[in-house]
Amino acid sequence: MSKQLISVSSVDEFLFGNDLIDDPVQHSYYDESDHILHLFKCQKEPFHPSCPYCRMPACRTCGWENRTCQLLSVSGITVFLHLRQRRFKCENPACSHRTFTVETPGFKPFQHRSNQLNIVIFALSLFFS
Numbered sequence: 001m002s003k004q005l006i007s008v009s010s011v012d013e014f015l016f017g018n019d020l021i022d023d024p025v026q027h028s029y030y031d032e033s034d035h036i037l038h039l040f041k042c043q044k045e046p047f048h049p050s051c052p053y054c055r056m057p058a059c060r061t062c063g064w065e066n067r068t069c070q071l072l073s074v075s076g077i078t079v080f081l082h083l084r085q086r087r088f089k090c091e092n093p094a095c096s097h098r099t100f101t102v103e104t105p106g107f108k109p110f111q112h113r114s115n116q117l118n119i120v121i122f123a124l125s126l127f128f129s
């Protein structure tokens, strides 16, 4: 059995891919009293996505949307990802939505825990049932 080594330039790239960068508005920090690591990330600079409802290209941004998602613990430390996602305005008058957010891969809308953490919770619930 041979190992497959993948080169990564940073821990961020390994954990979040190329979609997220450090949030310039809020720096990440460790809350020592509660043993919680808060990671603040945001989506990379603007691009021009298509509206997911009508497929019309969007050119105008419409602020930011803040989300918080709990990740798997690292060395017993709780980790929260605070994610700022860019909102875009759909300029198609026939569209059913005025604004939309581009989804960050790995984090579905309204998801408050990472997929890995949900799997661990599910496995523990099966084990203790």
Ligand SMILES: [Zn+2]
Residues within 6 Å of the ligand: 051, 052, 053, 054, 055, 056, 090, 091, 092, 095, 096, 097
């Ligand atoms: Zn639209």
